[in-house]
Amino acid sequence: MENFTFYSPTFFVFGKDTENEAGSYVKKFGGNKVLIHYGGNSAKRSGLLDRVEASLQKEGIPYVMLGGVKPNPRSGLVYEGIELCRKESVDFVLAVGGGSAIDSAKAIAAGTVYDGDFWDFYSGKPITEALPVGTILTIAAAGSEGSPDSVITKEEGMFKRGASGDAIRPKFSILNPALTQTLPAYQSAAGITDIMAHLYERYLTNTKEVEVTDRLIEALLLTMKHEGPRVIADPDNYEARANIMWAGMMAHNNSCGVGRSQDWNSHNIEHELSALYDCAHGAGLAVTMPAVFKYVMNHDVMRFAKAAVRVWGCQMDFDHPEVTALEGIEAFRSFLISIGMPKNFAELGAKEEDIPKLVEVLCRGDGRDGSIYGFVKLTEEDCTKIYQMMV
Amino acid sequence: MENFTFYSPTFFVFGKDTENEAGSYVKKFGGNKVLIHYGGNSAKRSGLLDRVEASLQKEGIPYVMLGGVKPNPRSGLVYEGIELCRKESVDFVLAVGGGSAIDSAKAIAAGTVYDGDFWDFYSGKPITEALPVGTILTIAAAGSEGSPDSVITKEEGMFKRGASGDAIRPKFSILNPALTQTLPAYQSAAGITDIMAHLYERYLTNTKEVEVTDRLIEALLLTMKHEGPRVIADPDNYEARANIMWAGMMAHNNSCGVGRSQDWNSHNIEHELSALYDCAHGAGLAVTMPAVFKYVMNHDVMRFAKAAVRVWGCQMDFDHPEVTALEGIEAFRSFLISIGMPKNFAELGAKEEDIPKLVEVLCRGDGRDGSIYGFVKLTEEDCTKIYQMMV
Numbered sequence: 001m002e003n004f005t006f007y008s009p010t011f012f013v014f015g016k017d018t019e020n021e022a023g024s025y026v027k028k029f030g031g032n033k034v035l036i037h038y039g040g041n042s043a044k045r046s047g048l049l050d051r052v053e054a055s056l057q058k059e060g061i062p063y064v065m066l067g068g069v070k071p072n073p074r075s076g077l078v079y080e081g082i083e084l085c086r087k088e089s090v091d092f093v094l095a096v097g098g099g100s101a102i103d104s105a106k107a108i109a110a111g112t113v114y115d116g117d118f119w120d121f122y123s124g125k126p127i128t129e130a131l132p133v134g135t136i137l138t139i140a141a142a143g144s145e146g147s148p149d150s151v152i153t154k155e156e157g158m159f160k161r162g163a164s165g166d167a168i169r170p171k172f173s174i175l176n177p178a179l180t181q182t183l184p185a186y187q188s189a190a191g192i193t194d195i196m197a198h199l200y201e202r203y204l205t206n207t208k209e210v211e212v213t214d215r216l217i218e219a220l221l222l223t224m225k226h227e228g229p230r231v232i233a234d235p236d237n238y239e240a241r242a243n244i245m246w247a248g249m250m251a252h253n254n255s256c257g258v259g260r261s262q263d264w265n266s267h268n269i270e271h272e273l274s275a276l277y278d279c280a281h282g283a284g285l286a287v288t289m290p291a292v293f294k295y296v297m298n299h300d301v302m303r304f305a306k307a308a309v310r311v312w313g314c315q316m317d318f319d320h321p322e323v324t325a326l327e328g329i330e331a332f333r334s335f336l337i338s339i340g341m342p343k344n345f346a347e348l349g350a351k352e353e354d355i356p357k358l359v360e361v362l363c364r365g366d367g368r369d370g371s372i373y374g375f376v377k378l379t380e381e382d383c384t385k386i387y388q389m390m391v
Numbered sequence: 392m393e394n395f396t397f398y399s400p401t402f403f404v405f406g407k408d409t410e411n412e413a414g415s416y417v418k419k420f421g422g423n424k425v426l427i428h429y430g431g432n433s434a435k436r437s438g439l440l441d442r443v444e445a446s447l448q449k450e451g452i453p454y455v456m457l458g459g460v461k462p463n464p465r466s467g468l469v470y471e472g473i474e475l476c477r478k479e480s481v482d483f484v485l486a487v488g489g490g491s492a493i494d495s496a497k498a499i500a501a502g503t504v505y506d507g508d509f510w511d512f513y514s515g516k517p518i519t520e521a522l523p524v525g526t527i528l529t530i531a532a533a534g535s536e537g538s539p540d541s542v543i544t545k546e547e548g549m550f551k552r553g554a555s556g557d558a559i560r561p562k563f564s565i566l567n568p569a570l571t572q573t574l575p576a577y578q579s580a581a582g583i584t585d586i587m588a589h590l591y592e593r594y595l596t597n598t599k600e601v602e603v604t605d606r607l608i609e610a611l612l613l614t615m616k617h618e619g620p621r622v623i624a625d626p627d628n629y630e631a632r633a634n635i636m637w638a639g640m641m642a643h644n645n646s647c648g649v650g651r652s653q654d655w656n657s658h659n660i661e662h663e664l665s666a667l668y669d670c671a672h673g674a675g676l677a678v679t680m681p682a683v684f685k686y687v688m689n690h691d692v693m694r695f696a697k698a699a700v701r702v703w704g705c706q707m708d709f710d711h712p713e714v715t716a717l718e719g720i721e722a723f724r725s726f727l728i729s730i731g732m733p734k735n736f737a738e739l740g741a742k743e744e745d746i747p748k749l750v751e752v753l754c755r756g757d758g759r760d761g762s763i764y765g766f767v768k769l770t771e772e773d774c775t776k777i778y779q780m781m782v
Contacts, residue, residue, distance in 0.1 A: 001405075001568075001630060001637075003406025003407060003409065005404050005405065006403040007401075008399060009399075012397040014392075014649065014650065015395060016394060208630075209630035209631075211614050211617055211634045212610075212611070212614045212637050212641070215611070216607060216641070218610065220603070220607070222606050223602050223603045223606050239392060242392040242600075243392065244603075246603050246649070246650070247603045258637070259405065259633070259637070
């Protein structure tokens with residue numbers, strides 16, 4: 001195991017009706033004037049925003065509102081939010097929504113107290129200062145509610161890039177599984193896929209002797225395998241939603257990823273898809289992961305065989321471990337298709353003729369040197385082949 | 392799943408040589424004058440205390456020292472520590488040792504800023520204020536490095552009781568697995584048992600539909616089952632020590648125990664043994680748990696069968712689940728014996744004729760009403776039978 005530090009100071013409030021406590025938690029964490037940052041109209045229609053506003057009013061905390069966050073959140077709205085926060089002397093950003101609203105809120109929180117262009121943070125500068133952020137989560141997927149990370153798409157060039165720093169870790173996150181019951185099945189499935197991707201990106205490691213984190217990752221994958229189909233079959237299943245929601249947080253606060261190298265090639269390869277086609281990130285990952293896994297499988301066959309046996313219930317082929325490894329990848333792919341995820345470029349809305357452009361932005365964009373680095377180093381040629389496998 | 396809050400703000404520093412960073416972390420968390428609180432001579436002999444002192448000196452932070460913490464730490468030394476902290480205007484308590492040193496440090500930290508008798512906290516008063524605490528862990532066992540809990544034994548009456556509060560959660564905890572390599576095998580095994588007990592106490596729940604936490608607990612039990620025998624066979628195995636050390640923290644920071652009722656009957660039943668005979672807590676648990684589990688097994692046979700299959704690798708007997716359940720308990724007992732733990736009263740140094748006294752203190756001591764309450768309610772008669780099963 002490698003040396004590491006681990007810090008996850010977010011105060012989690014989990015369960016039914018907990019969004020009504022938002023005001024008291026803003027107060028507890030020192031907010032005096034709030035930006036409520038949210039996405040589309042569903043939070044409004046469902047009455048969620050009304051309940052959040054009421055809870056702030058109850059505590060006598062003034063607020064301004066900025067909606068309109070889209071999936072794969074854009075830099076344009078972040079600039080708007082920063083300007084609003086400065087103008088209104090906002091000192092606390094409260095995100096209401098999924099990973100997009102939270103990531104956008106984190107960018108606004110960091111940008112408001114920074115002299116330069118907030119995009120600096122998405123070009124490699126660590127975030128060391130930000131307004132405090134709180135979240136009310138409505139989609140189990142991104143894990144942003146418990147992470148120090150944020151991903152934003154820059155409109156000029158459509159670069160999708162990440163930033164990180166403990167300063168943007170949410171002070172509190174409110175997780176009410178009931179809020180996720182109204183999600184369309186496709187979005188639920190995309191969230192399930194994203195959570196499983198966060199687990200696989202950590203599972204694919206070159207660090208030896210990490211049984212504890214291997215086992216924790218497998219535990220969360222097994223949970224998703226069991227609970228995922230239950231919410232697709234029965235969207236109102238609160239218990240299944242609750243199990244997925246906690247798994248989604250644990251999958252990405254890094255408690256199961258410490259002390260080991262991680263992959264993140266699938267995320268990088270997918271980011272170009274959702275940036276270009278504006279598809280759901282989880283849907284893009286569903287098409288990307290099986291291709292990447294098959295392409296890199298021989299780098300460590302036993303690791304893929306382990307996942308196959310321990311997570312997917314395959315029988316180990318002791319004479320031909322590569323058969324078991326491949327069987328596990330196929331089982332994962334079948335699982336993703338069974339919950340309604342796309343299986344190829346066509347179903348995703350992606351086009352074969354765009355592959356050179358995808359590879360160019362992926363491997364050369366934003367100062368990259370022609371390769372991406374994870375579990376395996378992938379060159380432009382490798383990435384081209386992987387995209388072709390997805391067609 | 393039940394509603395819950397979860398908060399684990401400790402900054403963990405994990406890996407080789409990390410004890411040399413103690414001074415910089417004390418500084419980061421605002422300490423200006425430190426009490427170094429430790430146990431016996433091993434920390435002195437090994438040079439660990441010298442390294443910790445050097446790291447404080449390097450940061451120019453003055454300190455006083457108080458050693459002598461014993462296993463099952465006593466109230467007497469806590470009173471002494473409180474007096475010393477007040478006299479010396481200490482504002483940060485740094486524990487160097489295992490759960491006993493940390494629990495004693497937490498009691499001192501809470502008692503120093505409290506007007507009354509610190510034992511109030513161990514009689515049910517929540518701890519809301521304390522000096523900040525940091526830890527340098529030398530035994531993977533108690534999980535106190537990441538928990539809001541402390542257990543102290545009151546010398547008058549030999550009551551062993553717990554206290555709790557976020558104020559005594561360590562600000563930082565330094566975990567260097569190499570520091571645990573010099574532990575005698577018996578102490579390593581007692582630590583392994585204690586960690587597994589923290590997992591079983593959470594596993595035994597009456598809450599339905601908690602797959603995510605079931606799976607996480609099983610993951611950590613599987614890790615202990617794999618890594619435990621490796622450190623007993625090879626005490627210098629850093630990697631096995633590292634896996635156990637992170638599992639020990641995760642087992643008790645409650646990330647795998649949220650949203651579900653928990654048991655803690657085995658801990659309560661054991662506490663009277665280590666209070667009376669001063670045996671190692673883990674050793675007492677090794678004798679206690681199999682007896683308790685067999686006694687309560689019929690309350691939820693399928694839960695014990697699940698542990699048998701998923702953790703202990705038993706084949707499910709679908710016609711007679713109780714056979715599988717019992718097989719899992721026996722497998723756990725055999726495992727504990729195989730790593731060198733005692734299997735009965737005689738090996739523990741406990742006496743059958745003391746059972747009435749043990750039951751009296753357990754069920755009537757410190758205001759209890761004649762029963763203890765966990766996975767199953769246990770009366771004085773139940774507890775008598777359980778202690779008799781351990782003879």
